[in-house]
Amino acid sequence: MARKTLKLYGLQHLDILRHYRDISDRALHEFSVVGKVLPFRVNNYVLDELIDWSRPDEDPFYRLTMLDRRMLAPADFDAVDRAMRNGGAGTALADVTAAIHRRLNPHPANQMTTNVPLLNGSGVSGLQHKYTETCLVFPSSGQTCAAYCSFCFRWPQFVGDRSLRMATDESQRFVSYIREHKEITDVLLTGGDPLIMRASVLRRYIEPLLGPDSAHVTTIRIGTKMLGFWPYRFTTDDDADDLIRLLEEVVQSGRHLAIMMHISHPREIETSAARDAVRRLLSIGAVLRSQSPVVRDVNDDAETWRELWTSEVRQGIFPYYMFVLRDTGPRAFFEVPLSRALDVYRGAVSQVSGLARSARGPIMSTDMGKISVDGVADFGGTRIFVLSYVQARVAEWVKRPFFARYDDAATWVDSLQPLTSSDRMFLSRPEPRLARAHH
Secondary structure (H helix, E strand, O other), rough: OOOOOOOOHHHHOOOOHHHOOOEEEHHHHHHHHOOOOOOHHHHHHHHHHHHHHHHHHHHHHHHOOOHHHHOOOOOHHHHHHHHHHHHHHHHHHHHHHHHHHOOOOOOHHHHHOOOOOOHHHHHHOOOOEOOEEEEEEHHHHHHHOOOHHHOOHHHHHHHHHHHHOOOOOOOOOHHHHHHOOOOOOEEEEEOOOHHHHHHHHHHHHHHHOOHHOOOOOEEEEEEOOHHHHHHHHHOOOOHHHHHHHHHHHHHHHHHOOEEEHHHHHOHHOOHHHHHHHHHHHHHHHOEEEEEEOOOOOOOOHHHHHHHHHHHHHHHEEEEEEEOOOOOOOOOOHHHOOHHHHHHHHHHHHHOOOOHHHHHHEEEEEEEOOOEEEEEEEEEEEEEEEEEEEEEEEOOOHEEEOOEEEOOOOOOOOOOOEOOOHHHHHOOOOOOHHHHOOOO
16 A cells, blocks of 8 residues: 655645635635634645535535634634734734633633642643543643644644643653552543654553553553544554554553544545554454534534444444533534534434444533533423433432523533522532542
């Protein structure tokens, strides 16, 4: 198979768009304005294999990867535009963009305060421990991607502000923490995208978890968008064989290897390159799971999800989560109401076989855990949302139904009103002592 070369394009390469479509100087300028606030990266595979350039403005992958002035509030767009015209990359522009970043809620669910664990009295860089059994690791070299999804809730990782970024340090203290905490059974390498790293660098993070000191770690998960945005990572990259050998070592160690794929649209897994990558991963014993949020004008219809889940099952991929967009970044441009997300989920799941109904959703990943919007019901003449936690900081809350008043405009948990006083605690924000109670 011929080797493909990954070519990355950022804000400095916007003229590449002229090769694919007619685009005005004004549109490119607006793109640049938004790009001073939100990250932009695309690659040659996305441009050549995924985007339908005959109708780019209606294409889900164009919307998924490109920037739009409506992603910023009009006042914020104007402020950045003025700062650019008055001095380019000077201090004024940096101050303007930093203020916008703060307003965009860069770390939802208090992840930098309630999720970062302590080792010998100090925080562990690049580590989050929200749920007892599961620990997240952010490898320092993996905090970028082959292409950026414009809705991504991890956008602070990519904007160049170290104060917003989560990443391990050179000390690798995360290994000591995991070895000390025997309750941790699942380690999730996340980002960014850990598979953007060379296999030799990824090995530094995985190999320490395979030894006898980490025998309590029985599952290693890797969160990645590579299968959708650069499937050659698993097949023809110059170290693809090294990567596959490393992943196979995880399986041969007796551990469960879960590749947590972020797949937003069925076209991502329908190319021949993606199908080849799936087959190769399955051949070594990896388990592939797929998740994505509902994104307006990308996949906010039942037919898209039905097609996605059906195709995944056919290829040997487990549908895992349908998420609701988190309350961060340019969510106003992409979000759909909870009621609409529920309609999409029910419409899709009702048209697939039982094997595809492993997908749970719609799910809000909140301070206190993952809340499932299970349905809408009538309670004494009052319309309500029926909710439950599929994962929670407080283990006793899992699958315990609670209720909120129906609101067809609500897009996130903070818009919901508890039905009764007993429902209130399930919608409350955590106290720091509660978040670390299991550590």
